[in-house]
Amino acid sequence: MIYTALVSGVLFPLHEKLKKHSSVAVRRHMEQTQYWPLPKLQQLQQERLRALLLHAQQHVPYYRDAFARIGFDAARDFQGIPDLVRLPLLDKAVIRANIETLKADNAQNLVRYNTGGSTGAPLTFYVGRHRISHDVAAKWRATRWWNVDIGDREIVIWGSSIELSAQDRVRMVRDTLMRTELLSAFATTESGLDGHVERIRQRKPKMLFGYPTVLARIAAHAEDKGIRMDHLGIRVAFVTSECLYQPQREQIERVFGCPVANGYGGRDAGFIAHQCPAGKLHITSEDIVIEVLDPEGRQLPPGESGEIVVTHLQSGDFPFIRYRTGDVGALDSEPCSCGRTLPVLKEIHGRTTDFLINQDGTLIHSAALAYIMRDLPEVRAFKVIQETLDWTRVQIVYDGQFNERARQGIEAGFHARMGKAVKIDVELVPEILPEKSGKYRYCVTKLETPWNALTK
Known part of the structure; x- marks a missing residue:
């Protein structure tokens, strides 16, 4: 507990300050806004959306031209989220074709990112420090919902080549200080699974983080071998990047003896939503606007399923406005019993490519x-x-x-x-x-x- 407090209160804030990130202040503000009355939260979201559209019109060549073509003026024509339907959708093909004109003319210190290409279509794009700070803060806030924090022992089982190729000396020192250990999601052979099971037993992490498929596979392997894992003190298993199925949740919870917290987001779309201990998937609505669209592109009301389209309100340096995630889901009209007023995703059915015809x-x-x-x-x-x-x-x-x-x-x-x-x-x-x-x-x-x- 003392070391965790040192990391979350001193070392990690210092790390973020050296990188010129504002994530500490953003997270503190988010821990207040998550309990704001819903009308106040919606007003904040709308103000930030208006600011993003004005910025894009003034500073981003792609959107300056796109708005001019359709006769849209952000200052005059934007009244609320329903007006977004007038704007063009953004997808990977559009980004690839316009990657230079999507950069704001006043952007500085852009970081080049890539998606892993699990859909067969990898993507290169850019992110500014402001957005990075907000994404880090959103993830940090949601982590703390589960009585764990930065500095608690963590094992991350991941498959991104970006993470797995970045084990230089500086990163290794940082991960050691933060008590985070990275294992490869590709090690799914018999010996690889044996190694993962043994390392988790040795490390006794407070939290696991990874793909649901891989964590479920490790859990099944341990169960098949008769190796007990539910006494290690693991408090939560965070899963993301794949659709979480109920049998996977049950397998992970049974073997590791901890709840599973489902997260929804991506390197491109941002940290969209995270499950709280009461079971609901809360949208990071301070930074994210979600539209659910039918196949004709019309906005659907809560409860009806369609494609999830995301606008990231902190992405002004390289705007993600009405970005097609390729995922199918529905919004929820019912508030969560946890007391947070953040809107809720009712369900995520999977990707558009997860449907057969x-x-x-x-x-x-x-x-x-x-x-x-x-x-x-x-x-x-x-x-x-x-x-x-x-x-x-x-x-x-x-x-x-x-x-x-x-x-x-x-x-x-x-x-x-x-x-x-x-x-x-x-x-x-x-x-x-x-x-x-x-x-x-x-x-x-x-x-x-x-x-x-x-x-x-």
């Missing part, structure tokens, strides 16, 4: 297919690849003797959901490999869905 044109959520596999204990891992409307491949890692009866059972489950005319090829593979980022994708369609055709 049926022969009659309806969408099939990947969870419907995951339930087929969940009922087959011999299936250790799987991946569904929809090649055409008439052909879907199912890759499985099977524990035990795979026979014709097992194959027929899997085919029957898929036919029941996708139609009897669809050809289902079941392929036995030794393992399901992660994407280059270290993330796993259970369900991939090569077809265009209504979400992919969302109006730009």
Whole structure:
């Protein structure tokens, strides 16, 4: 406790000050605004949104031209979030084509970032110190909701090449001081999982952080080996960057003896939302505006599912305005029992590419297919690849003797959901490999869905 207080109160603030970040002051302010009356919080959000649009119009060549083309004047025409529908959507292709004109003409000290490309489309973009400070502060605030803080022992199991290639001497010293240890999410062989289990037992961290798939795989490995992990004093397992499924949550909580805190965000879109101990996913609404759009680009009310589009209010140096995340979810109209007034994401269904399309044109959520596999204990891992409307491949890692009866059972489950005319090829593979980022994708369609055709 004393050392944690030293790190969170002295060492980390000094670290941020040397990097010229304002994250300490921002986090302190956020710990007040999370309890503000909702109208006051909404007013703050709207003021920041107006300021971002004015800044983009005045200082960002791409938006200066885009606003002029549609006859939009931020000072005259912006009244509230509903007016955002007049503005163009931003996606990875647009950013790639306009990466220089998306930089503000008064931006300084921009940092080049990359996404991992788990969707098959890596992205390069830029971030300023102001946005970095706010993203750090938002994550820090949410961490403290779970009775842990910077300076508590932490094991991060991650797959980004940025993190895993940055282990220079300065970073190693910093991580040692902050008591953070980074392990590779790619080490999923038998020996690699053995190593992760042993290191967690030795380290006895207060918190884990990683992809839900990888943490669940480590937990399953420990359980299979009869190795107890629920007595180590782990207080919380933070998961992010993939859709969290209930069986994964149950596996992690059972083995590690701690709650799972789901986080939603990305290197590009920012720290969007985080689960509190009461169970709700709170949006960082001081810095983030979320629109949920239908396939025609119309804003949907709370409770209705559509594509999540994000505007990052602190991204003026390289604006993310109406950025298509590729994720499908819904807002919640019900407040959280924890007392925080931050708006809530009701659910995140997954990525637009996590939906397969049926022969009659309806969408099939990947969870419907995951339930087929969940009922087959011999299936250790799987991946569904929809090649055409008439052909879907199912890759499985099977524990035990795979026979014709097992194959027929899997085919029957898929036919029941996708139609009897669809050809289902079941392929036995030794393992399901992660994407280059270290993330796993259970369900991939090569077809265009209504979400992919969302109006730009």
